[in-house]
Amino acid sequence: MCKLNDNYLKLQGRYLFASIAKKVANFKKSNPHKKIISLGIGDVTQPLAPVIIEALHSSVDEMGHKDTFKGYAPEFGYEFLKNAIIKGDYNSRGVDISIDEVFINDGINADAGNIQELFSVDNKIAVCDPVYPVYVDSNVMAGRTGTYDKDAQRWSEVIYMSCTPDNNFVPDIPEENPDIIYLCFPNNPTGTTVTKDQLQFLVDYANRVEAVIVYDGAYEAYISEDNVCHTIYECDGAKNCAIELKSFSKRAGFTGLRLGYTIVPKELKCSGTSLNRLWARRYGTKYNGTPYIVQRAGEAVYSETGKEQIKKQIDYYKNNAKIIMEGLKAAGYSVYGGVNAPYVWLKTPNNMTSWDFFYYLLEKANIVGTPGSGFGPMGEGYFRLTAFGTYENTLEAVERIKKL
Numbered sequence: 001m002c003k004l005n006d007n008y009l010k011l012q013g014r015y016l017f018a019s020i021a022k023k024v025a026n027f028k029k030s031n032p033h034k035k036i037i038s039l040g041i042g043d044v045t046q047p048l049a050p051v052i053i054e055a056l057h058s059s060v061d062e063m064g065h066k067d068t069f070k071g072y073a074p075e076f077g078y079e080f081l082k083n084a085i086i087k088g089d090y091n092s093r094g095v096d097i098s099i100d101e102v103f104i105n106d107g108i109n110a111d112a113g114n115i116q117e118l119f120s121v122d123n124k125i126a127v128c129d130p131v132y133p134v135y136v137d138s139n140v141m142a143g144r145t146g147t148y149d150k151d152a153q154r155w156s157e158v159i160y161m162s163c164t165p166d167n168n169f170v171p172d173i174p175e176e177n178p179d180i181i182y183l184c185f186p187n188n189p190t191g192t193t194v195t196k197d198q199l200q201f202l203v204d205y206a207n208r209v210e211a212v213i214v215y216d217g218a219y220e221a222y223i224s225e226d227n228v229c230h231t232i233y234e235c236d237g238a239k240n241c242a243i244e245l246k247s248f249s250k251r252a253g254f255t256g257l258r259l260g261y262t263i264v265p266k267e268l269k270c271s272g273t274s275l276n277r278l279w280a281r282r283y284g285t286k287y288n289g290t291p292y293i294v295q296r297a298g299e300a301v302y303s304e305t306g307k308e309q310i311k312k313q314i315d316y317y318k319n320n321a322k323i324i325m326e327g328l329k330a331a332g333y334s335v336y337g338g339v340n341a342p343y344v345w346l347k348t349p350n351n352m353t354s355w356d357f358f359y360y361l362l363e364k365a366n367i368v369g370t371p372g373s374g375f376g377p378m379g380e381g382y383f384r385l386t387a388f389g390t391y392e393n394t395l396e397a398v399e400r401i402k403k404l
């Protein structure tokens with residue numbers, strides 16, 4: 001008889017964004033004439049840069065000719081893309097990465113959820129609180145998180161590292177040592193990040209307690225400040241403890257095209273076994289490669305023209321973030337993030353809960369944002385706005401909020 005993985009039954013609520021989409025759809029139904037502006041889900045709105053479109057066109061043409069047609073891609077990615085990544089994202093920052101440490105994927109979400117498969121279910125995870133929900137949910141599915149306390153909104157076997165204005169959103173070393181530490185810097189949802197020294201401190205800690213760091217750098221392209229690492233491998237000893245995930249989604253508008261990569265250094269060992277070897281084994285079994293045309297599009301991101309065009313897009317979103325930050329500050333809100341990330345994190349006014357503020361903003365200003373409580377218990381009382389809207393909508397949204 002078929003038996004369920006009943007860990008799935010422990011998952012809390014609907015996936016955050018699905019639940020927001022449903023609430024917004026209901027609002028639209030009863031208010032069909034209202035112009036809703038979404039600063040909610042973190043999806044880009046600018047079209048792909050021309051250089052990427054050119055790369056797509058020419059690689060599509062290659063697929064239509066007998067001599068240049070490509071079937072299955074190499075399981076870990078084409079060398080042309082891996083070499084571009086190594087040169088553009090690592091060597092340029094003084095970091096050596098070898099070609100078999102790079103695993104090309106179709107966006108990092110799946111790897112962020114799947115990487116935990118390498119580790120025993122006895123391992124204890126630590127997450128920043130608040131943070132992107134995939135790390136906890138994928139460990140719930142695996143049966144690693146214990147029981148859920150609805151009142152505290154916490155899993156019994158998860159170590160929560162609070163990131164609030166009180167500690168400047170820098171996680172403190174937890175009292176109990178974790179085995180796996182998920183870090184996301186610049187952070188989604190708070191838009192805040194850590195300095196190089198602070199990250200080095202966390203790397204040293206992980207090495208000391210023999211924990212593995214899963215480092216999600218999805219928003220690296222938005223870093224503006226000089227003392228912030230663009231890769232965790234800028235820290236000494238990080239190759240001994242850290243796996244890094246990097247996405248093309250927010251960096252170059254690939255949310256619909258799907259491309260990212262995972263770095264698993266060869267030095268990284270768990271119980272004496274190379275995680276690179278195990279991840280390669282898993283990849284070869286469960287993943288059949290990212291499409292050729294998408295990898296060619298990714299390669300174009302690293303060309304000189306690509307870099308210029310993509311910088312313009314990122315500057316566009318960063319300007320939106322600035323508009324939101326300045327507008328909300330002028331309206332008297334306490335705001336955080338927004339400098340090294342496309343996210344602005346705000347304290348809800350008058351001690352409203354995150355969801356109360358969600359409804360308030362939707363009903364009174366017809367703006368959609370994301371309730372902070374969806375990202376962890378310490379997100380309660382906070383709210384996330386994203387800079388991924390159009391410039392015009394961002395301006396209008398900020399004016400509407402100011403008038404509330």
Ligand code: PLP
Binds near residue numbers: 106109110132249260
């Ligand atoms: N990690 C973080 C922190 C994210 O915010 C997101 C998407 O919003 C992802 C990973 C997923 O990225 P991808 O589109 O590459 O799957």
